[in-house]
Amino acid sequence: MFSVTVRDHMMVAHSFRGEVFGPAQRLHGATFVVDATFRRAELDADGIVVDIGRATEELRAVLAELTYRNLDDEPAFAGVNTTTEVLCRTVADRLAERAHAGALGAGARELAGITVTLHESHIAWASYERSL
Amino acid sequence: MFSVTVRDHMMVAHSFRGEVFGPAQRLHGATFVVDATFRRAELDADGIVVDIGRATEELRAVLAELTYRNLDDEPAFAGVNTTTEVLCRTVADRLAERAHAGALGAGARELAGITVTLHESHIAWASYERSL
Amino acid sequence: MFSVTVRDHMMVAHSFRGEVFGPAQRLHGATFVVDATFRRAELDADGIVVDIGRATEELRAVLAELTYRNLDDEPAFAGVNTTTEVLCRTVADRLAERAHAGALGAGARELAGITVTLHESHIAWASYERSL
Amino acid sequence: MFSVTVRDHMMVAHSFRGEVFGPAQRLHGATFVVDATFRRAELDADGIVVDIGRATEELRAVLAELTYRNLDDEPAFAGVNTTTEVLCRTVADRLAERAHAGALGAGARELAGITVTLHESHIAWASYERSL
Amino acid sequence: MFSVTVRDHMMVAHSFRGEVFGPAQRLHGATFVVDATFRRAELDADGIVVDIGRATEELRAVLAELTYRNLDDEPAFAGVNTTTEVLCRTVADRLAERAHAGALGAGARELAGITVTLHESHIAWASYERSL
Amino acid sequence: MFSVTVRDHMMVAHSFRGEVFGPAQRLHGATFVVDATFRRAELDADGIVVDIGRATEELRAVLAELTYRNLDDEPAFAGVNTTTEVLCRTVADRLAERAHAGALGAGARELAGITVTLHESHIAWASYERSL
Numbered sequence: 001m002f003s004v005t006v007r008d009h010m011m012v013a014h015s016f017r018g019e020v021f022g023p024a025q026r027l028h029g030a031t032f033v034v035d036a037t038f039r040r041a042e043l044d045a046d047g048i049v050v051d052i053g054r055a056t057e058e059l060r061a062v063l064a065e066l067t068y069r070n071l072d073d074e075p076a077f078a079g080v081n082t083t084t085e086v087l088c089r090t091v092a093d094r095l096a097e098r099a100h101a102g103a104l105g106a107g108a109r110e111l112a113g114i115t116v117t118l119h120e121s122h123i124a125w126a127s128y129e130r131s132l
Numbered sequence: 133m134f135s136v137t138v139r140d141h142m143m144v145a146h147s148f149r150g151e152v153f154g155p156a157q158r159l160h161g162a163t164f165v166v167d168a169t170f171r172r173a174e175l176d177a178d179g180i181v182v183d184i185g186r187a188t189e190e191l192r193a194v195l196a197e198l199t200y201r202n203l204d205d206e207p208a209f210a211g212v213n214t215t216t217e218v219l220c221r222t223v224a225d226r227l228a229e230r231a232h233a234g235a236l237g238a239g240a241r242e243l244a245g246i247t248v249t250l251h252e253s254h255i256a257w258a259s260y261e262r263s264l
Numbered sequence: 265m266f267s268v269t270v271r272d273h274m275m276v277a278h279s280f281r282g283e284v285f286g287p288a289q290r291l292h293g294a295t296f297v298v299d300a301t302f303r304r305a306e307l308d309a310d311g312i313v314v315d316i317g318r319a320t321e322e323l324r325a326v327l328a329e330l331t332y333r334n335l336d337d338e339p340a341f342a343g344v345n346t347t348t349e350v351l352c353r354t355v356a357d358r359l360a361e362r363a364h365a366g367a368l369g370a371g372a373r374e375l376a377g378i379t380v381t382l383h384e385s386h387i388a389w390a391s392y393e394r395s396l
Numbered sequence: 397m398f399s400v401t402v403r404d405h406m407m408v409a410h411s412f413r414g415e416v417f418g419p420a421q422r423l424h425g426a427t428f429v430v431d432a433t434f435r436r437a438e439l440d441a442d443g444i445v446v447d448i449g450r451a452t453e454e455l456r457a458v459l460a461e462l463t464y465r466n467l468d469d470e471p472a473f474a475g476v477n478t479t480t481e482v483l484c485r486t487v488a489d490r491l492a493e494r495a496h497a498g499a500l501g502a503g504a505r506e507l508a509g510i511t512v513t514l515h516e517s518h519i520a521w522a523s524y525e526r527s528l
Numbered sequence: 529m530f531s532v533t534v535r536d537h538m539m540v541a542h543s544f545r546g547e548v549f550g551p552a553q554r555l556h557g558a559t560f561v562v563d564a565t566f567r568r569a570e571l572d573a574d575g576i577v578v579d580i581g582r583a584t585e586e587l588r589a590v591l592a593e594l595t596y597r598n599l600d601d602e603p604a605f606a607g608v609n610t611t612t613e614v615l616c617r618t619v620a621d622r623l624a625e626r627a628h629a630g631a632l633g634a635g636a637r638e639l640a641g642i643t644v645t646l647h648e649s650h651i652a653w654a655s656y657e658r659s660l
Numbered sequence: 661m662f663s664v665t666v667r668d669h670m671m672v673a674h675s676f677r678g679e680v681f682g683p684a685q686r687l688h689g690a691t692f693v694v695d696a697t698f699r700r701a702e703l704d705a706d707g708i709v710v711d712i713g714r715a716t717e718e719l720r721a722v723l724a725e726l727t728y729r730n731l732d733d734e735p736a737f738a739g740v741n742t743t744t745e746v747l748c749r750t751v752a753d754r755l756a757e758r759a760h761a762g763a764l765g766a767g768a769r770e771l772a773g774i775t776v777t778l779h780e781s782h783i784a785w786a787s788y789e790r791s792l
Contacts, residue, residue: 002481007519009385013277013293013334018178020237022185023332029277029293033386046414047477052520053418068287070277081179085134105416121273122297122782123139124184141781145673145689145730150442152501154449155728161673161689165782200683202673213443217398253669254650254693255403256448266745271783282574284633286581310678311741316784317682345575349530369680386518387535388580405649409541409557409598419596425541425557429650464551466541517537518561546706548765550713609707613662651667652712 001112004049005037006056010067014082021081027072032087033119034063036095044107054104062094084118088128092116096132133244136181137169138188142199146214153213159204164219165251166195168227176239183237190235194226216250220260224248228264265376268313269301270320274331278346285345291336296351297383298327300359308371318368326358348382352392356380360396397508400445401433402452406463410478417477423468428483429515430459432491440503447501454499458490480514484524488512492528529640532577533565534584538595542610549609555600560615561647562591564623572635582632590622612646616656620644624660661772664709665697666716670727674742681741687732692747693779694723696755704767714764722754744778748788752776756792 013029036059040049066074071082080086092114099108111132119125145161168191172181198206203214212218224246231240243264251257277293300323304313330338335346344350356378363372375396383389409425432455436445462470467478476482488510495504507528515521541557564587568577594602599610608614620642627636639660647653673689696719700709726734731742740746752774759768771792779785 001525002484003523003525004481005521005523007386009387011288011292011294011385013291016178020178020180020183020185024275026332027277027334028275028332029295030275031293031295031385043479043481046412046416047479047482048416049481049522051416053416056520068290068292070291083175083179085136085175085181086179088134121275121295122271123273124137124188126134126136126181129133129135139782141783143684143688143690143781145687148442152442152444152447152449156671158728159673159730160671160728161691162671163689163691163781200686200688202687215439215443217400217439217445218443220398253671253691254667255669256452257401258445259399259401261397261399265789266748267787267789268745269785269787280574284574284576284579284581307743307745310676310680311743311746312680313745313786315680317680320784347571347575349532349571349577350575352530388533388584390530390532390577393529393531403650405651407552407556407558407649409555420539422596423541423598424539424596425559425598426539427557427559427649464554464556466555517539517559518535519537544706548706548708548711548713611703611707613664613703613709614707616662652665652716654662654664654709657661657663 001039001041002043002049003037003039004052004055005035006052006059007033007035008056008059008063009033010063012066012069012071014071016081016083018081030120032084034059034091035117036091037115037117038111039113039115040111042110044110050108050111051105058095058098058103062091062098084120084126085128088116088118088126091118092128092130096130099132133171133173134175134181135169135171136184136187137167138184138191139165139167140188140191140195141165142195144198144201144203146203148213148215150213162252164216166191166223167249168223169247169249170243171245171247172243174242176242182240182243186236190227190230194223194230216252216258217260220248220250220258223250224260224262228262231264265303265305266307266313267301267303268316268319269299270316270323271297271299272320272323272327273297274327276330276333276335278335280345280347282345294384296348298323298355299381300355301379301381302375303377303379304375306374308374314372314375315369322359322362322367326355326362348384348390349392352380352382352390355382356392356394360394363396397435397437398439398445399433399435400448400451401431402448402455403429403431404452404455404459405429406459408462408465408467410467412477412479414477426516428480430455430487431513432487433511433513434507435509435511436507438506440506446504446507450500454491454494458487458494480516480522481524484512484514484522487514488524488526492526495528529567529569530571530577531565531567532580532583533563534580534587535561535563536584536587536591537561538591540594540597540599542599544609544611546609558648560612562587562619563645564619565643565645566639567641567643568639570638572638578636578639579633586623586626586631590619590626612648612654613656616644616646616654619646620656620658624658627660661699661701662703662709663697663699664712664715665695666712666719667693667695668716668719668723669693670723672726672729672731674731676741676743678741690780692744694719694751695777696751697775698771699773699775700771702770704770710768710771711765718755718758718763722751722758744780744786745788748776748778748786751778752788752790756790759792
C-alpha cells in the first residue's frame, strides 16, 4: 500500500458544550495543523498516488471554508461540538466528495482511502480514517 | 476509525543484557517522549474518542511510576530488558488496565485499541499496538 | 552565556482591527506553542540557570491567565491587537514580574534576560527578547 | 504488533516526465528524510523487534547507493519517474532483500513487514508498506 | 527586540567544486526548508513587526526564482559554490532588496535586520544574519 | 554573520545533588539531542563556515566520550552536577579544543564562536554560547 500526505493549517475560534470539556466550554481557539493522507494500492502510470499539486490545492480549498472563522456561527456545525475528532471527519469527508467529483483527477478513482490528522498542539492530535 | 493521541515523557536509567546491545550493555539512560493513541470506531455523544484531560492525566500517572528511576532496580522488570519496545508494551498495558478500571470514563469501554510510541531520540522510536 | 528554555501552550480566540490583517479581522483563534528562554552569564552553585521546575510552573501560571479565553473580552488587551508579537511581550513581561517578585527563586536575580517565542503554526512564529 | 523505526536521509537530483509534474519536469533535487519501520508480532528473546544498530547500518547502506547522485543517470531507474512514492518502494524492497539475505540477523526472519516513509519537505511525505 | 519568522521551502539540484565537499562534488540535490526572520526594535501601530501575509508572499517570490532548478545552470551563481551558507545570504539579500523597494510596506523601513536559515536535512542547517 | 549547525545525540545516566532537583536526585537518565553551531563573520574560499563532514565527525567524537555511560562515575564530572547547562558547556569547550588543535581544518581558525544546545525532552532544552 502507498500513501501521500500533504500538510496545511487553519485557525479557528469555537466553544464546546458538555462538562467533560472543562474550561474549553468557554469561547477559545486553535491552530489545527492538518495532514491529509491519500492511500492507494498501486501507483498510476506516472508513478504517483495522486497529483500532489492538486491534493495541496484541494486541501487548501477545504480549509479555506473553515479558517479565520468562529465555528460556533457556522450552520454546518449547528448542534455539533467541533472537536478535533469531528473536524478530522469533516475535512476527510469534504476531501472525499471532491475526489469523487473529479477534483483530484481521473486517477483519484483508484484511491483506497483518506486519513486526516489535526494537530491541536505539540502534545495532542486526532485522526479520522475512511475508505473512498 | 477515529483516534486521539496525547504526548508526555519520562527520563530513566537502565542497562541491557545481551551482546546485541553493544555499548548499551553499560548503565546509561534515555528520555522517552511517549505518545499514547486511543482508537475508537465511532465518537461518543460529546463528539470525542476519549476525555483528553483524563487521557493526559492517566498517561502522566503511568509515566510517574517509571520516570526518574533506574529501571534495573524496579521489581516489575526483574530479568527483563527494558528496551524501547518492552516499555511501549508496559505503558500500553497499564493504560489498558486503567481504561478497564474506569479511569478514562464510561465511554472508554467503547475504545477499540491503544497504541503507544516511545521516541528514544530524533532518529529512533518504537511502537506497540494492542486491542482493548 | 547560558540559557534554559521550557515549552507550554495556550489556546485562544481573538480578532484584529486593521486592513493589514485581511481575513484575520474576523473572530478566529490560535494555538500558541510558547517557548520561554531564561538567560544568565554564569551558572549558580547547583550548575543551573534557573530551577526548571519553577520556570515550568511560572510559565504555566502566566498562560493560565490567557488560555481558553476570547482575548477580545480581556480588559488587559482593551484597544490592543493581540498579535503574536504583542502576546510574546505580554508573556515575557509577566514572567519578568514574577522573576522580580522571587517566584523563580533567589538565584533568578542573576538572570540577564528572557526571550519568549510563540509558534502560531508550523510556518509562522514570533519572538520578543528583553533584559531583566 | 510491535515496530521499530530508524531515520536517515539522502540528497538527490532528478527530473520527472509527465505534464502532471509541472515545474518538477525540470532537473531539480530533494533531501529525503527516510524513516524505515520494521514490524513484528512478538519480540525476540532479547526483547527487541530487530537489532537497531544493524537496522541503522542497513538503511545507511541502502541510501548510500542513492545519495549524492542524479537519479536520471541511474540504470536502475531507466524509464521510471523517481517520485517520492517510487523511492519509498525502492528503499523498502532493498531493505527486504537484505533482511531475507540475513543482514538484519536471524531474528529478522520473524519480521512481518516493512514501511518506508520519505519526507520531501515540511509539508509533504509519502509511504510504502509491504509484508516480508 | 521583536522578530517574526515565516517558513517555506525550495527543491534544487547543484554540485560543488572543491575536495572538501567529497561526494557532494557530484550532481545531487536538496530540499531547503527556509525560515526568514524579520527583526524590529518596536512594533508598529497595528502591533506587528511586518505584515506576515506580505512577508510570506515575498519569501515565496524569492524562492520561486530558485526552486525546481539546477543551480549549476543559473548565471547568478556562475563560479560560486551554492552551499547552504551562500544560499542563506542570497535569500536574505534578495529579501532585503525587496524590503528597501517597499514590497513589505512602509513600516518595513523600521526593520532592523533579517536572518535566513536553510535546513538541508533533519541534522544540518545554516544561517545568515544581516542588518537592513 | 554566518553559522552552520549539526545535530547528533547521546544517552546517559546521572543523578543530581541539591534539593532544587526534586525527584531528579535519584539515578535516572536522558537522551540529549545535541546541536552544535559554528559561527563565522565571512565564508571561506569554498563558500562555507566549516567543513560540515569534519564538524559532524568531531561532534560525534566528543559525544562518544559521554554516551552510554553513567556520568556519576566519570572522573571529569567529580563533584559537579551534570545538568543540561553544564553538559552544554562541556561539549562546547571540547569542540573548541578540537578546533584550536586543527581538527576542523585550517579555516576553522576564522571561527568566531560555538553554541551548543542540548534538548532533554520535547519541552525543555538548554544552550551555552562561547567565543573561540
